[in-house]
Amino acid sequence: MSNPFLVNHGPFLISNILSNLKLNYDKSKKDYEIYDIKDLLSATNKDISFFHSKKYSNLAKNTKASFCITTHNLKENLPKSCEPIIVENVLVSTSKITEIFYPDSIHDNFDITSRNINETKFKDKVKYGKNVLIGENVSIGSNCLIGHNSIIEKNVSIGNNCSIGSNNIIRNTLIKDNTRILDNCVIGKHGFGFFPIKNNNLRFPHIGIVLIEENCEIGCGSTIDRGSMSNTVIGKNSYLDNQIHIAHNVRIGKNSIIAGQVGIAGSTIIGENVKIGGQAGISGHLNIGNNVEIGGGSGVINDIPDNRKVMGYPAKSIREFLREKK
Amino acid sequence: MSNPFLVNHGPFLISNILSNLKLNYDKSKKDYEIYDIKDLLSATNKDISFFHSKKYSNLAKNTKASFCITTHNLKENLPKSCEPIIVENVLVSTSKITEIFYPDSIHDNFDITSRNINETKFKDKVKYGKNVLIGENVSIGSNCLIGHNSIIEKNVSIGNNCSIGSNNIIRNTLIKDNTRILDNCVIGKHGFGFFPIKNNNLRFPHIGIVLIEENCEIGCGSTIDRGSMSNTVIGKNSYLDNQIHIAHNVRIGKNSIIAGQVGIAGSTIIGENVKIGGQAGISGHLNIGNNVEIGGGSGVINDIPDNRKVMGYPAKSIREFLREKK
Amino acid sequence: MSNPFLVNHGPFLISNILSNLKLNYDKSKKDYEIYDIKDLLSATNKDISFFHSKKYSNLAKNTKASFCITTHNLKENLPKSCEPIIVENVLVSTSKITEIFYPDSIHDNFDITSRNINETKFKDKVKYGKNVLIGENVSIGSNCLIGHNSIIEKNVSIGNNCSIGSNNIIRNTLIKDNTRILDNCVIGKHGFGFFPIKNNNLRFPHIGIVLIEENCEIGCGSTIDRGSMSNTVIGKNSYLDNQIHIAHNVRIGKNSIIAGQVGIAGSTIIGENVKIGGQAGISGHLNIGNNVEIGGGSGVINDIPDNRKVMGYPAKSIREFLREKK
Numbered sequence: 001m002s003n004p005f006l007v008n009h010g011p012f013l014i015s016n017i018l019s020n021l022k023l024n025y026d027k028s029k030k031d032y033e034i035y036d037i038k039d040l041l042s043a044t045n046k047d048i049s050f051f052h053s054k055k056y057s058n059l060a061k062n063t064k065a066s067f068c069i070t071t072h073n074l075k076e077n078l079p080k081s082c083e084p085i086i087v088e089n090v091l092v093s094t095s096k097i098t099e100i101f102y103p104d105s106i107h108d109n110f111d112i113t114s115r116n117i118n119e120t121k122f123k124d125k126v127k128y129g130k131n132v133l134i135g136e137n138v139s140i141g142s143n144c145l146i147g148h149n150s151i152i153e154k155n156v157s158i159g160n161n162c163s164i165g166s167n168n169i170i171r172n173t174l175i176k177d178n179t180r181i182l183d184n185c186v187i188g189k190h191g192f193g194f195f196p197i198k199n200n201n202l203r204f205p206h207i208g209i210v211l212i213e214e215n216c217e218i219g220c221g222s223t224i225d226r227g228s229m230s231n232t233v234i235g236k237n238s239y240l241d242n243q244i245h246i247a248h249n250v251r252i253g254k255n256s257i258i259a260g261q262v263g264i265a266g267s268t269i270i271g272e273n274v275k276i277g278g279q280a281g282i283s284g285h286l287n288i289g290n291n292v293e294i295g296g297g298s299g300v301i302n303d304i305p306d307n308r309k310v311m312g313y314p315a316k317s318i319r320e321f322l323r324e325k326k
Numbered sequence: 327m328s329n330p331f332l333v334n335h336g337p338f339l340i341s342n343i344l345s346n347l348k349l350n351y352d353k354s355k356k357d358y359e360i361y362d363i364k365d366l367l368s369a370t371n372k373d374i375s376f377f378h379s380k381k382y383s384n385l386a387k388n389t390k391a392s393f394c395i396t397t398h399n400l401k402e403n404l405p406k407s408c409e410p411i412i413v414e415n416v417l418v419s420t421s422k423i424t425e426i427f428y429p430d431s432i433h434d435n436f437d438i439t440s441r442n443i444n445e446t447k448f449k450d451k452v453k454y455g456k457n458v459l460i461g462e463n464v465s466i467g468s469n470c471l472i473g474h475n476s477i478i479e480k481n482v483s484i485g486n487n488c489s490i491g492s493n494n495i496i497r498n499t500l501i502k503d504n505t506r507i508l509d510n511c512v513i514g515k516h517g518f519g520f521f522p523i524k525n526n527n528l529r530f531p532h533i534g535i536v537l538i539e540e541n542c543e544i545g546c547g548s549t550i551d552r553g554s555m556s557n558t559v560i561g562k563n564s565y566l567d568n569q570i571h572i573a574h575n576v577r578i579g580k581n582s583i584i585a586g587q588v589g590i591a592g593s594t595i596i597g598e599n600v601k602i603g604g605q606a607g608i609s610g611h612l613n614i615g616n617n618v619e620i621g622g623g624s625g626v627i628n629d630i631p632d633n634r635k636v637m638g639y640p641a642k643s644i645r646e647f648l649r650e651k652k
Numbered sequence: 653m654s655n656p657f658l659v660n661h662g663p664f665l666i667s668n669i670l671s672n673l674k675l676n677y678d679k680s681k682k683d684y685e686i687y688d689i690k691d692l693l694s695a696t697n698k699d700i701s702f703f704h705s706k707k708y709s710n711l712a713k714n715t716k717a718s719f720c721i722t723t724h725n726l727k728e729n730l731p732k733s734c735e736p737i738i739v740e741n742v743l744v745s746t747s748k749i750t751e752i753f754y755p756d757s758i759h760d761n762f763d764i765t766s767r768n769i770n771e772t773k774f775k776d777k778v779k780y781g782k783n784v785l786i787g788e789n790v791s792i793g794s795n796c797l798i799g800h801n802s803i804i805e806k807n808v809s810i811g812n813n814c815s816i817g818s819n820n821i822i823r824n825t826l827i828k829d830n831t832r833i834l835d836n837c838v839i840g841k842h843g844f845g846f847f848p849i850k851n852n853n854l855r856f857p858h859i860g861i862v863l864i865e866e867n868c869e870i871g872c873g874s875t876i877d878r879g880s881m882s883n884t885v886i887g888k889n890s891y892l893d894n895q896i897h898i899a900h901n902v903r904i905g906k907n908s909i910i911a912g913q914v915g916i917a918g919s920t921i922i923g924e925n926v927k928i929g930g931q932a933g934i935s936g937h938l939n940i941g942n943n944v945e946i947g948g949g950s951g952v953i954n955d956i957p958d959n960r961k962v963m964g965y966p967a968k969s970i971r972e973f974l975r976e977k978k
Contacts, residue, residue: 108508110455110473110492129762130785131801133456133474147762148785148803149457149819151474151492166762166803166821169492169509182760183821183838184873186509186546192567198581199563200541215852220838220875221510223546223568223586237851241844242875243897243915245569245586245604255850260875260897261915261933263569263587263604265622278897278915279933279951281587281605281623296917297933297951297965299605299623313623313639313965314651325966434834436781436799436818459782459800475783477800477818493801495818495835512835512872518893524907525889526867547836549872549894549912571895571912571930589895589913589930591948607913607931607949625931625949639949639965640977 003209003231005137005155005172010101011035014067017048018085020100021093029083032066037097039229040065048097051078052090069093091204092195098205098229105205108190111135111153111171117146129166141177156188159214172226173210182220182242187212191225191232191248191266204228206248213237219244219260228266235272247284259296271306295321329535329557331463331481331498336427337361340393343374344411346426347419355409358392363423365555366391374423377404378416395419417530418521424531424555431531434516437461437479437497443472455492467503482514485540498552499536508546508568513538517551517558517574517592530554532574539563545570545586554592561598573610585622597632621647655861655883657789657807657824662753663687666719669700670737672752673745681735684718689749691881692717700749703730704742721745743856744847750857750881757857760842763787763805763823769798781818793829808840811866824878825862834872834894839864843877843884843900843918856880858900865889871896871912880918887924899936911948923958947973 015030035046040056043049043065051060051070060068060077068082075084087093099106114133117123126140129148140146140158147166152158156170159177164170166183173188181187193204208227212218212234219242226232227249234240235254245263246252252264253272262276265284270276274288277296282288287303294300295311295318304310312321341356361372366382369375369391376395377386386394386403394408401410413419425432440459443449452466455474464478467485472478473492482496485503490496492509499514507513519530534553538544538560545568552558553575560566561580571589572578578590579598588602591610596602600614603622608614613629620626621637621644630636638647667682687698692708695701695717703712703722712720712729720734727736739745751758766785769775778792781800792798792810799818804810808822811829816822818835825840833839845856860879864870864886871894878884879901886892887906897915898904904916905924914928917936922928926940929948934940939955946952947963947970956962964973 107489107506108491109471109489112453112455112471114455114474116456127764129764129766130768131457131475131783145761145764148766149475149493149783149801163759163761165760167493167510167801167819180759182841183762184510184547184819184836186568189508189546192545192565192585194565196581196583201543201563201565217853219844220841221547221569221836221873225568237853239844239846239853241897242838242877243569243873243895245567247586247604255848257848259844259917260899261587261913265585265604278899278917278935279605279931283604283622296935296953301622316651325968433815433832434817435797435815438779438781438797440781440800442782457783457801475801475819493819493836510836510873512894515834515872518871518891518911520891522907522909527869527889527891547873547895551894569895571893573893573912573930587913591911591930605931609930609948627948642977 003155003172003207003226004174005209006102006105006207008036008101009103011046012100014048017097017100021087021096023085023087025085029066034067037094037101038065040068045081048085049082050090050094052094069097089195092202095195095202095204098207102205102207105190105207106203108171111151113154114151135171147183153188155209165220172208173212175212176214176216176236178214179212179216179218181212181218184221185218185223187218187222187224188226189223191228193228193248193266208232208249210234213254216240222246241278253290277311293318329481329498329533329552330500331535332428332431332533334362334427335429337372338426340374343423343426347413347422349411349413351411355392360393363420363427364391366394371407374411375408376416376420378420395423415521418528421521421528421530424533428531428533431516431533432529434497437477439480440477461497473509479514481535491546498534499538501538502540502542502562504540505538505542505544507538507544510547511544511549513544513548513550514552515549517554519554519574519592534558534575536560539580542566548572567604579616603637619644655807655824655859655878656826657861658754658757658859660688660753661755663698664752666700669749669752673739673748675737675739677737681718686719689746689753690717692720697733700737701734702742702746702749704746721749741847744854747847747854747856750859754857754859757842757859758855760823763803765806766803787823799835805840807861817872824860825864827864828866828868828888830866831864831868831870833864833870836873837870837875839870839874839876840878841875843880845880845900845918860884860901862886865906868892874898893930905942929963945970 011033018025040059040063048067049065114135117132128146133151135154141160146164150168153171163180171188190206195202208231213236215237217239222244224246225248233251238256241260247266249267252270256274258276259278261279268286271290280298282300289306293309298315299313300315309318311318337359344351366385366389374393375391440461443458454472459477461480472490476494479497489506497514516532521528534557539562541563543565548570550572551574559577564582567586573592575593578596582600584602585604594612597616602620606624608626615632619635624641625639626641635644637644663685670677692711692715700719701717766787769784780798785803787806793812798816802820805823815832823840842858847854860883865888867889869891874896876898877900885903890908893912899918901919904922908926911930920938923942928946932950934952941958945961950967951965952967961970963970
């Protein structure tokens with residue numbers, strides 16, 4: 001599992017897990033113990049997995065999971081060692097099972113365990129402002145600063161020489177050395193993931209974290225959501241300007257530069273040395289290569305190979321954009 | 327009046343009201359008592375109304391108001407029972423009269439009446455964080471959470487089972503059951519409404535509220551302004567992602583989904599089951615139908631009928647957008 | 653120097669300054685005392701200046717600086733009275749020298765000097781909320797309000813009759829009379845300026861301030877960065893809506909109106925009476941004339957002369973935009 005913080009409430013019997021999905025399971029394996037829910041690649045024979053799209057057929061063929069949530073059409077791809085569990089909506093069922101193992105991954109109520117830093121072991125170790133709160137399961141390296149009114153909620157690890165500004169809220173986040181978070185940021189909240197259901201949407205669990213690597217800077221008023229099944233990652237020495245929104249599962253490579261008010265939608269992968277101009281928006285589930293430059297205000301709706309310079313909405317070669325617009 | 331919280335300082339004599347507009351009123355009705363200022367439809371014979379555009383002629387013909395602020399060109403549409411008050415700029419005069427009845431509707435200074443929740447009746451009823459403040463005229467239902475540093479300023483009603491995160495500022499707002507406000511939001515402030523006047527703009531009163539219905543979620547860092555003469559409404563089970571701005575008088579239907587960094591300008595009406603992609607912007611005073619899908623990054627500058635999928639700037643049929651951009 | 657607050661740690665011997673750039677300087681003038689680093693125009697013979705682009709050749713010819721950081725190609729433009737110091741990257745060297753004079757201009761750690769307003773001389777002078785903090789070197793005029801949790805960090809001057817809302821963070825800022833800052837703003841932080849260097853970017857000093865003139869309004873959740881070598885300025889009676897980002901060195905003329913979620917990139921100059929629609933973005937280093945109107949959602953990438961109405965991305969005449977898009 002990608003989140004070193006969340007408590008796994010398993011194992012559970014497979015029959016109990018499935019009764020939760022309103023599935024009656026009375027086969028020989030009904031007392032089989034399941035320890036975790038994992039993707040097709042990382043699941044072991046003690047885990048249950050999920051398989052919802054043809055594009056993962058190769059992973060499905062080789063999965064070591066003992067059970068797999070899937071559909072009638074897809075089940076033929078699974079190996080004999082893996083028993084298919086047929087459901088109507090794979091992701092909804094996956095979501096419900098994940099909630100059984102990780103009940104804390106659905107809701108992000110405020111962290112009621114947070115105490116004033118004066119009352120914690122960090123009192124003499126950290127330089128801090130007024131009204132700083134610290135939750136459970138927090139570690140902070142040497143030579144760190146935490147500004148006024150900042151709330152380091154539960155499940156946060158901060159490296160050495162980090163400067164956290166004022167009015168920040170951080171949870172489920174791992175921050176490496178020499179990183180600076182400016183002010184008014186919210187980092188590590190669950191992403192905008194749910195299944196639309198009339199009158200009462202179903203929230204998707206978020207069992208990932210936010211990982212911010214060494215030497216990064218995160219500007220004021222930014223929001224970085226934690227991952228759903230994987231992590232959200234900001235690579236080494238990447239700088240983000242103010243009012244940026246990074247959605248769940250986004251991965252940004254090292255040495256990237258992102259100007260103000262940029263938004264990156266869920267699960268998009270950004271390469272290294274990428275420059276993104278102000279207010280640009282990038283759709284979800286895209287691959288943006290290394291050394292790419294994206295002009296300010298662009299709307300990127302397709303993958304971009306390495307070394308390209310693009311601009312426009314939808315974004316195209318910057319030369320073409322400027323020629324057409326003359 | 328649409329705001330159940332604001333105190334109406336009336337009634338006032340019509341002659342006193344008009345002397346405030348530098349109008350000398352010495353007719354027989356000069357001692358007539360006016361109880362409120364209302365739109366053409368809801369005004370009674372104890373109220374004054376306003377009529378500034380031909381498109382409201384039908385409403386004008388049937389108004390029950392005893393007096394109506396209007397112009398020379400429009401006054402013929404009013405019934406005999408309604409005495410026209412001729413002014414140069416109807417909206418400026420309306421604004422000035424509204425200020426007489428509701429002097430608290432112009433400025434949004436911080437709420438000096440707010441006290442620590444420890445000192446209020448909510449102490450044992452609500453689960454709350456550190457440094458939570460509560461203003462006057464606040465009600466909170468059962469089983470609610472209010473996070474650290476959140477300020478529930480005056481004139482707020484929160485239903486049952488609501489989760490309010492940390493660092494929020496809320497005023498003049500009615501929140502129904504099971505709704506979740508994440509962190510760093512500002513909800514219920516006056517909208518961006520004023521008459522541009524050289525060296526000293528004239529602010530418009532905001533006597534509306536924000537109404538957030540059941541089962542909604544409002545993402546981190548969002549701002550929702552209260553209405554000017556009507557209310558700002560977020561419909562049942564609508565979910566808003568992070569860093570969204572909803573301007574005054576906007577109405578969003580139920581079951582809508584709005585992705586990060588979207589902005590909706592003043593007085594626009596959004597239907598039910600509408601999906602809006604990240605960073606899209608919608609101009610003011612538009613009608614967006616039910617089941618509409620608006621692509622990320624779009625700029626909507628015209629009404630959209632039911633069931634359309636649009637994208638682009640200006641937004642057009644998504645098929646056309648993708649074909650043209652090939 | 654444009655910042656009345658920052659402490660200049662000079663003078664320094666020219667040889668010491670240059671040894672910091674790894675330059676050995678052993679000429680007759682090696683014991684010359686340098687008092688400040690200034691631009692070509694404002695430097696006196698006690699200062700060092702910098703010259704990095706041909707477009708400043710005229711200023712270079714007339715500079716009074718005794719020394720100037722520049723390149724081989726440019727040095728011929730300097731007068732005899734000014735000794736060229738040849739470097740590889742003028743701006744990197746300028747940045748390093750600026751840091752010598754103003755070591756506090758690089759990092760914006762939280763202001764550890766801030767104390768609760770209860771403990772300051774403002775206790776009886778200002779109406780304030782809970783948990784208000786005040787840093788060193790702050791002045792506040794008469795009849796001001798400061799809302800809950802706001803942090804007036806060091807180096808701030810606030811005029812008379814100002815209303816500062818809640819949850820704001822302000823530093824290195826001069827606010828004139830009758831101005832209103834709503835909630836959740838961060839004003840006066842260093843801009844997004846640095847030299848990209850693999851694995852460890854080099855931050856640019858920011859020795860400017862933010863200057864907000866009389867009768868302005870700054871909406872909720874906005875960020876205004878202070879200038880690098882000059883100031884960031886919001887002109888008299890200009891109104892900014894919510895969630896706006898103003899980058900370093902931007903200057904906005906008086907009586908301008910800027911709608912929600914607009915972003916203005918670094919060093920752009922905006923004229924007087926300018927109206928900018930919601931979500932518009934303006935590139936850096938541009939000149940926008942007086943009385944210009946920019947439609948919502950526009951992306952401005954070129955200068956705009958006075959009195960034009962533009963829209964689109966890239967922004968063009970609004971008539972042309974609407975005709976083409978039919």
